[in-house]
Amino acid sequence: MWASSRRGESVFRGLTTGSGVLVVASIALIGLFLLIQAIPSLLANQANFFTSTEFSTGDPDNLRFGILDLLVVTLKTSILALVIAMPIALGVALFLTQYAPKRVARPFAYVIDLLAAVPSIVYGLWGILVLAPVILPVNQWLVDNLGWFPLFSQGNLPVGVRGTIFTGGVILAVMILPIITAVAREVFAQTPRFHIEAAKALGATRWEVITMAVLPYGRSGYIAGSMLGLGRALGETIAILLVISASTGMQTLSLFDGGYTFASLIASAASEFSQPLPTGAYISAGLVLFVLTFVVNALARVVAGGKVNG
Amino acid sequence: MAKRIDLKDVDIYYGAFHAVQSVNLTVAPRSVTAFIGPSGCGKSTVLRTLNRMHEEIPGARVDGQILLDGENIYDRSADAVAVRRTIGMVFQMPNPFPTMSIRDNVVAGLRLQGVKDKKKLDEVAEASLRGANLWNEVKDRLDKPGGGISGGQQQRLCIARAIAVQPDVLLMDEPCSALDPISTLAIEDLIADLKKEYTIVIVTHNMQQAARVSDQTGFFNLEATGKPGHLVEIDDTEKIFSNPTEQATEDYISGRFG
Numbered sequence: 001m002w003a004s005s006r007r008g009e010s011v012f013r014g015l016t017t018g019s020g021v022l023v024v025a026s027i028a029l030i031g032l033f034l035l036i037q038a039i040p041s042l043l044a045n046q047a048n049f050f051t052s053t054e055f056s057t058g059d060p061d062n063l064r065f066g067i068l069d070l071l072v073v074t075l076k077t078s079i080l081a082l083v084i085a086m087p088i089a090l091g092v093a094l095f096l097t098q099y100a101p102k103r104v105a106r107p108f109a110y111v112i113d114l115l116a117a118v119p120s121i122v123y124g125l126w127g128i129l130v131l132a133p134v135i136l137p138v139n140q141w142l143v144d145n146l147g148w149f150p151l152f153s154q155g156n157l158p159v160g161v162r163g164t165i166f167t168g169g170v171i172l173a174v175m176i177l178p179i180i181t182a183v184a185r186e187v188f189a190q191t192p193r194f195h196i197e198a199a200k201a202l203g204a205t206r207w208e209v210i211t212m213a214v215l216p217y218g219r220s221g222y223i224a225g226s227m228l229g230l231g232r233a234l235g236e237t238i239a240i241l242l243v244i245s246a247s248t249g250m251q252t253l254s255l256f257d258g259g260y261t262f263a264s265l266i267a268s269a270a271s272e273f274s275q276p277l278p279t280g281a282y283i284s285a286g287l288v289l290f291v292l293t294f295v296v297n298a299l300a301r302v303v304a305g306g307k308v309n310g
Numbered sequence: 311m312a313k314r315i316d317l318k319d320v321d322i323y324y325g326a327f328h329a330v331q332s333v334n335l336t337v338a339p340r341s342v343t344a345f346i347g348p349s350g351c352g353k354s355t356v357l358r359t360l361n362r363m364h365e366e367i368p369g370a371r372v373d374g375q376i377l378l379d380g381e382n383i384y385d386r387s388a389d390a391v392a393v394r395r396t397i398g399m400v401f402q403m404p405n406p407f408p409t410m411s412i413r414d415n416v417v418a419g420l421r422l423q424g425v426k427d428k429k430k431l432d433e434v435a436e437a438s439l440r441g442a443n444l445w446n447e448v449k450d451r452l453d454k455p456g457g458g459i460s461g462g463q464q465q466r467l468c469i470a471r472a473i474a475v476q477p478d479v480l481l482m483d484e485p486c487s488a489l490d491p492i493s494t495l496a497i498e499d500l501i502a503d504l505k506k507e508y509t510i511v512i513v514t515h516n517m518q519q520a521a522r523v524s525d526q527t528g529f530f531n532l533e534a535t536g537k538p539g540h541l542v543e544i545d546d547t548e549k550i551f552s553n554p555t556e557q558a559t560e561d562y563i564s565g566r567f568g
C-alpha cells in the first residue's frame with residue numbers, strides 16, 4: 001500500500017518535472033533557432049547592428065541593418081502605454097475592490113476583462129479609423145503649445161498625418177489595461193482582512209485604509225502586473241502596424257514620430273522571407289525583442305515574488 | 311480621558327439575523343470588564359459595536375443606545391471614523407502593519423489624526439512602547455518592520471498602537487488566545503497597569519484570566535443556535551465567580567472549572 005502511493009507520487013513528480021523541463025527546453029530551442037538563423041545575416045551585416053538606424057535588406061550582398069530606431073519606437077510606444085494604463089488600472093482596481101458595491105463591481109470587472117478578448121486587428125482598425133482622427137487635434141495642440149518640450153515637438157511625420165507613436169501608445173494602453181487591472185484587482189482583493197480591520201479600528205477613512213493596508217500589500221503585485229502589460233505592449237504587432245505610419249525621417253524624442261517597432265517591422269516584411277539572408281536580419285531583430293520581453297517578464301516575476309502566474 | 315460606557319437596550323443584527331438581544335450594562339471608567347460565554351453567543355459582536363466596527367459588515371445594524379460619558383456614539387451626527395479614533399481596539403490575531411516600521415506602527419493612529427511633528431511622534435512612540443512593556447525589547451530596531459517580531463511582541467505592539475492615541479476606551483477581543491503563557495502573563499500585567507488610565511473591555515475564553523484581570527464580568531449565553539445571544543448577568547468579578555445570581559452562570563463556570 002505504501003509502495004503504491006509512492007509510485008503515484010513519483011509518476012506525478014515525473015510528469016511535473018517533465019513538463020517543466022519541456023517548457024524551459026522549448027524556450028531555449030526557440031532562442032537557439034532564432035540565433036542560428038540570425039548568425040549568417042549578422043555576419044554579412046555591413047552596418048552596426050546595435051547603433052545603426054538603417055534597415056535595408058533589399059540587396060542580399062549589401063545588408064545594412066541596425067535596431068536602434070526599432071528599439072526607440074518600441075520603447076516610446078510601450079512606455080507611453082504603461083504611463084497611461086498604470087494609473088488608470090490602479091484607479092479601476094481600487095474602485096472595484098474598495099469602493100464599488102458587488103453588484104456594480106462584477107459587471108464592471110467583466111467589461112474590463114472583455115477588453116482583453118478584443119482581437120488586436122480590431123484595435124488596429126479602430127485606432128487608425130476612429131481614434132486617430134479624434135487624437136489629431138490633441139497632437140496638434142500639444143505640438144503648438146508644448147512643442148518646446150522634446151516629447152511634444154513636431155515629429156518626423158508631415159503635419160496632419162494621424163498615425164503617430166502617440167496614437168499607437170494610446171491604443172496599446174487600452175490593450176494592456178485589462179491585464180494590469182486584473183492582476184491588481186486580484187492582489188488588492190486578497191489584502192488580509194485583519195490588516196484592513198487594523199486600519200479601520202484606528203479610525204482610517206477608506207482612502208487611508210487603502211494607503212495603510214491595501215497598497216503596501218498589493219504594491220508588488222501591481223508592479224508585476226504592469227510589467228506583464230509592458231511585455232504585451234513590447235510585442236504587440238498588428239495594431240501597431242496598422243496605426244503607426246511609416247516614416248523615413250530620423251527618430252527624435254518626439255511622441256509624434258512615425259516608424260516601426262520590432263514587431264511591426266518584422267510583420268511588414270513578411271513578403272521578403274523567401275530569401276535567407278534578409279530573413280535572418282529580421283530574425284535578429286526578433287531575437288532582440290525576445291530577449292527584451294523575456295527580461296521584462298523575469299523582472300515581473302522577481303518583483304511579484306512568485307505571487308503572479310500570468 | 312477614560313470614559314464611562316452605557317449600553318441601553320442594544321440589539322444587534324447581521325442582516326436579518328438577530329445576533330444579540332437587548333443588552334443593558336454599564337462600564338465604569340478606569341476599570342476592566344470581561345465578557346465570557348460560550349462560542350457564538352455574541353461577545354465579539356457586542357465588543358465590535360462599541361467602536362462601530364460592527365457596521366463595516368454589509369447589512370449589519372445596531373438598535374438601542376451606546377453612550378460614552380452620556381454621548382450616543384450612534385447619534386446621527388456622530389461619525390464612525392471619528393468614534394474609532396477615540397476608542398482603541400486589540401484583535402485576537404496580532405495585526406501590526408507588516409511592512410511599516412515598528413515606530414510607524416505605533417504612531418499610525420496619531421498620523422491619522424494629523425500629528426506631523428517628528429519629535430512629538432518619537433516621544434509618543436517611546437511612551438506607548440514603554441506603556442506596552444515592549445520598549446526594552448525593540449528600542450534598538452524601531453525602524454525594522456512590524457511584522458518581524460514574535461507573536462507576543464506583535465500583540466504588545468498592537469496594544470502600544472492602540473494606546474498611542476490615548477483612547478477613551480480600550481477594547482480587546484481575546485488578545486491572548488494566540489499567545490504562549492509567558493506573553494499572556496505579560497499582557498495581563500499590562501492590562502492591570504493600563505486600567506489606571508483607561509476603560510477596558512476584554513473578551514476572553516479563559517476564565518482564570520477573567521478572574522485575574524477584571525473588576526466586573528459579564529456572562530453571555532444563547533439558548534440555542536440560531537437564537538440571539540443575550541447577557542445573562544453582569545456583576546463584580548468576585549461575585550460572578552463565587553456566588554453568581556443565575557443558575558446558567560453557575561453551570562457555565564463550574565463546568566469549566568470542575
Ligand SMILES: Nc1ncnc2c1ncn2[C@@H]1O[C@H](COP(=O)(O)OP(=O)(O)OP(=O)(O)O)[C@@H](O)[C@H]1O
Binds near residue numbers: 324348350352353356
Ligand atoms: N460577519 C458575520 N456575518 C453574519 N453573522 C455573523 C458574523 N459574525 C458573527 N456572526 C454570528 O453572530 C453570532 C455571534 O458571533 P460572535 O462572533 O459575536 O460570537 P463570539 O461570542 O465572539 O464567539 P467566539 O467565542 O467563538 O469568538 C454567531 O451566531 C455568529 O455566527
Ligand SMILES: [Mg+2]
Binds near residue numbers: 353354355483513
Ligand atoms: Mg469572538
